[in-house]
Amino acid sequence: MAAKTQLAPALGTGSPQPKRRRSYMAARSRVGYLLVLPAVAALAAIAIYPLVYNLVLSTRFDVLTEPGTGHFTGLANYKQMVTDPNFWGDLGRTGIFMVVSVTLEFVAGLILALIVHRQFKARGLVRASILIPWAIPTAVSALLWKMFFDIRSGFVDFALKALHLPGSQLVWFNSPTLAWVPIILSDMWKNTPFIALLLLAGLQTIPQEIYESARIDGANSWQAFWAITLPLLRPAIMVALIFRTLSAMLVFDTIFVMTGGGPGQSTEVVAYYDWYKYMVSLNFGFGAAVAVAITVLALILAAIYVRLLRQRGGFMA
Amino acid sequence: MKSRLGRTGFNALVAIIILYSLFPFYWVFKSSLESSFALNRQTSSIWPTQWTFVHYEAIFAVENFLRPLLNSMFVAGMATLLSVVLGSMAAYGLSRMPIKGKVPILGFILLVSFFPQIAMVGPLFLVFRHLHWLNTYQSLIIPYLILSLPITTWILTAFFSQIPADIEEAAMVDGATITQTITRVFAPIAMPGIFTAAILGFLLSWNDFLFALSFIQTPNMDTVPLALVNFRNAYYVHYGQIYAGVVIASLPIALIVLFLQKRIESGLTAGSVKG
Amino acid sequence: MNMPRQVRRRTVAVMSSTALLLTLAGCGSSATGASGPHNVTIVFATQGLGTEAQATQAAVNAFEKLHPHIHVQIETLSASSNDAYQTLITDLTSGSGTPDVITADVIWPATFAAAKWIMPLNQFHPNTSTFYQGMVKSGEYHGKLYAMPWFINVEGLYYRTDLVKTPPKTFAQLTADARAAMKKNPKLIGLAFEGNKYEGAVTVFQDISGGFGGSFLNAQGKPVLNSPQNIKALTWLDNAIKTGLSPTAVTGWEEGNVQQAFLSGDAVFATNWPYLYPLAEASGSAVKNEVAFVPTPIDGGQPTASLGGDDLVINKNTKYPKQAWELVKYLTSAKTMTARALISGDPPARTDAYTPSLLAKAPWFKQEEVVYADATPRPVTPLYPQISAQIQEALSATYSGQETPTQALNQAQKAVEAIVSGHGS
CATH class of the missing domain: 1.20.5 (Single alpha-helices involved in coiled-coils or other helix-helix interfaces)
Structure with a gap:
């Protein structure tokens, strides 16, 4: 000193x-x-x-299996993209996945954060146990949940049968709607902890005194939750939601590993669509056009995020 | 929540959470011990019906799983090292030096972490192909900077800003050079923050599948997730080997998480980074 | 006479480069083509693990002994067909001279030839008269031969001789036979087949489609996916699932699952490849001595066995075309193929490799040869990967009940027409 x-x-x-x-x-x-x-x-x-490269590529015909034929095509790739019903179908499915997975993960994450915020015996265990799935690579999580839903060696079928619940002997991945169940469960398993941790950090910034004065004013805990917790948690909620929405929009690993977009096309998403155009069709011009579209959508979300952070008067959470 | 009903409900909820988080790991471990024959039969018990280590032997003797483990550690480790070096420099500049445009710079770094990975796959593929870099370590280490550098810089900037500048200034006044100030005074205080940033950067690189899928082409260059997805021959998916591989690959990660839980949590929330 | 130093050195240089040229010329014109004093290294990119890798190594060792100046470096590609394909695409599009010799799945040479990445082999005057002609055809593009068949692989129908007395001649007969066996033992699966959304589902569909008289492309190369024959074939497969002849689980099955079901004695019929036969006859198999392998039945069409297997092709930019051809010639010789069959069970692609000693050791080849005769290649077109993806989607959409066979195939037809005309990808 x-x-x-x-x-x-x-x-x-x-x-x-x-x-x-x-x-x-x-x-x-x-x-x-x-x-x-x-x-x-x-x-x-x-x-x-790469962003600039994509802009250039997207105006060209460039197919790797047709070497020497590359040429400028103007907006042809974009035209083909917006007239392809599969593109819009994949975009729509991506949107639904974003809404469903983020909503579920948010509700679960909020509950999780509220629980861990309380003092109880197993608190440390819960905190540690939710963090381990977060550290597992997304592709590995998808691979595991795919096997868990296997009729033979998976535990889902075993558990349903043991508990006499419906759905045993069901081939989940052959149903256009039910195939989403393992996908969402895998996504939740891996990503809910992230939301919970962000919300928990937000909860810890709320001074305890506010709750006490509310209680003196006669509010029950449910009312306090709506009147105090949620509004004060709003910044943390926004941060968590935008991050998750964005990564849900770009979901790829889970779909690639679990279903390959099947059955039929019912779990195909826009990132998978783009990857297919690039790496299977080897149509780099078209793939670039799709990439530009995805980038624009992602940047719109990012702009919203930055604006929200600005409103909070700074970058630090 | 004084009521007994409330407490029972709460405990049940806690139990469900722990079960959902950890039961899958138990099942992976249990299945890794079952024979291939049993894995192809209807599951008959929640407990292991046998204790066979054939899958563990197979993944090392037949599949050479050590290689992807080392590959993953190397590429994620190198990307982390680069990120920590570049990120510490940037964070020091941003938190210590009187520079204009701190907010736009931090905004740009944040923006980059929003760039869709999928949109970079095509251009990077063409660039790496041109450089004959496909299927090399650098074809992963370089793109992994996108995953780890933004979060590293953010965490470190937040952390460095909390270290009072007086400490260094005092050291300088005492006659220490800039290098001495940084290595002897600043670095020891900053170490926990750097460590936190490194763990998160490492885990984010370790998590990658898309870049590896697109730029890696031969089995000897596979990373862990790629190797696990490829545990198959032309006709057959080796469930038992996948289970054993997941056990082996997850153990170090689970230990990291358990021992460094506090750091990971603080890092995640400090940078508000994506998971 | 004293020469200035510099001049002498230059003379030496000229002399040695002349010698080098002579050597190279000699190397090119020598009868063996390879055994000049100049050592070369050929990179051989190939797939295969376990016994297949052993067989390749053994053949390469023998080749190197025969040609001491050619060193062969084996580059193992991923076991996943897609990954291996991408590796090759990358190597070849970069214009690299290596790998010099490449193992190509029978569906690849057309793409490689159209892109001018591999060389026509006609200049080496290959003799393919004793090869299975379906396989030779898969290596032809625009009238030239680009690929030498290495080993053949066909998808046929396995059945249990203890449950079914004679192989079914028609699809109705197959259904009736399976039903009869299932009636006696309700736990049995009538037909186990590959129904996952992947390439293997396409080869099964090709088998059935051919039996009904359908095909993917017509003789003019135009897509005919929604032909009445194809719709009939897909309806039959779809009904197999819907009526319980096959469990719904087959919609996620690949060869390994079918193999498991058949070898454990759970299935009456199964579609699969020849690799399954030795496993069925191995000790410990539940179906030992109760297995037969036949072409799929017919209903107005031809007996069809979807052709798989591997060809050998040569990189167009190789620095050592002659040496590369020597390796290809050696690997595709009858003797080498017989040796490979004994080590790995890979069926030779030429009839004269089935020697009496091979047939004595692996008697199932006798039955398999009958099926090879019906080997039908998948469409030989550079666009095959995209066409296959559309078919996979149509099959998967049908099996999952999202579309009727007619709807699914109409849609696939439309998509493939767009791909072929260059307006889709």
Whole structure:
């Protein structure tokens, strides 16, 4: 702490020489930019460059299996995309998946956060146990839940039968609607903890006194939840929702591993559509057009997010 | 919640949560011990019906699963190292130096983490193909920076901002050089934050499937998720081997999570990053 | 005479490069084509694990002994067909000279040839007279031969000889036979087949479709997916599921699941590939000595066995075409094929490789040869991957009850027409 007392005079002696101090500040700021530059440059190269590349590619006919035939085609790829009913079908399914999975994960995450926020014996165990699924790669989670729903060795069928519930011997992946059940369960298993943790952090910022004064005013805990918790939790809720909505919009690993878009086309999503155009049809021009569309949608969501953060007056959560 | 009913309901809810989170892991472990024959039969018991380690032997002896484990650790580790170095530099600049445009810079870094991975697959594929980099480690390490660098920079900026600047200034006044100040005074205080950022960066890279699926082409370069999805021959999906592989690959991750739970939680919420 | 130093050095350089040229020329014109004093390394990209990998290694070792100046480097591709395909696409589109020799699934050579990535083999005057002609056809593109058949693979019908006395001649007969067996033992599966949304479902459908007289493309190469014959075939398969002849679970089954059901004695009929036969006859199999392998029945069509198997092709940009051809020639010789069949069970692609000693050790090949005669390649077109994806979707949409066979095939027809005309992808 001796250092601290020396600090004031040190700064004080600096002030009579404003010129030197200004150049010192300029030097520091130059060093600052130099420190920031590599990270920004790296991100720009890896993320912005592909974005621009996609814009160029999307106006070209470029099919890898037809070498030497690449040429400019204007908006033909975009025209083909918007006239392809499969594109719109996949976009619609993606939207439904976003709404359903994010809603379920939000409700479950909120309940989870409220539970963990309370003091009880198994609190540590719950916190640790929900975090482990979050650390499992999405593709692995999908692979596991696919096997869990296997009629023979999976536990879902075994449990349904043991509990005498309907649905035993059901081939989930052969139903256009039921095939979504394992997909959503796998997605929830992996992602609910993330929402819960964000909401928990939000809950911990709410001062306990507000609840106490509410109780004195005669509010029951249900009323307090609606009147205090939810409004004060709003920023954390928004952050969690936007992050999850965005990653749900780009869902790929789960679909690729679990169903390949089947049965028929009933679980195909827009990221899968794009990947197929790129890596199976090897039609890079068309794939780029779809990628541009997806990027625009993602950036719209990102803009909403940034605006919400601004409203909160800063970036730090 | 004083009522007994309330408490029972609460306990039941807690039990369901723990069951949903952890029972799958039990089932994976149980199934990894069953013979292929049993895995193809109707499940008869919740307990292991036998204890066979053939799948564990097979994934190492036949499938060479050690290779994807090392591949994954290497590419995720390298991406993390790069992210931590670049991210610490950027965070130090952003939190310590008098630079203009902090908010736009942080905004840009955040924006990048919103860029759809799928939209980068095509262009990066063509670039890597041109450079003859497909199916190499750098074809994963470089794109993984997109996954780990933004969160690393965010966490570190938040963390560095909380370290009072007086400490370094005092050291400088005492005659320490900039390098000494950073390595002797700042780094020890910043270490926990750097560590937190590194864990999260690592887990996000470890999680990747799409880039590996698109840029990796031969089995000896597979990452863990890719290898597990590919545990099959032309005709047959090896359930037992997948289960055993998941056990092996998840153990270190589960241990990391259990020992470093607090850090991961604080990192996740500090940066408000995506999972 | 004293020569200035520099001049002498240059002379030496000229002399040695002349020698090199001579060597190269000699190498090219020598009868074996490969055994010049110049050592070359050929990269051979191939799939296969376990015994298949052993068989490949053994053949390559023998080849290297025969040609001491050619070193063969084996590059193992992914066991997943899609991944292997992508690896090759990447290597070939980059214009790389390696891999020099490539193992290609029978559905790939057309794509590779159309893209001019592999070389026509006619210049080497290959003799394919003793090869299975269906397989040779799968390697032809625009009248030229681009691929040498390596081993054949056909999808046929397995049945239990203890439950079914004579192989069914018609689909109605197959259903009746299966029903009769199921009546005696209700736990039996009538027909186990591959119904997952993947390539294997397409080959099953091709078998059935051919039996009804259908095909994917007509003689002019135009898509005819919604032909009455194809609709009949898909209706029959769909009904198999709907009427319980096959369990609904087959909609998620691949070869391994079918194999499991058949080998455990749970299925009367099963569609699968020859690899299953030795497993059925192995000790410990529940169906040992009770198995037969036949072409699928017919109902107005031809006996059809969807052709799989692997070809060998040569990279157009290889630096060593002659040496590459030597390797291909050696691997596709009758002797090498027989040896491979003994190690890995891969059925030779030429009739003269089925020697009496091979048939004595692997008697099932006798039955399988009958099925090979009906081998029918899938459409030989560069667009096959996209066409197959449409068929997979149609089959899956039908089996899951989302569309009738007619609706599904009409839609696939429309999509494939767009793909063929270049307006879809």
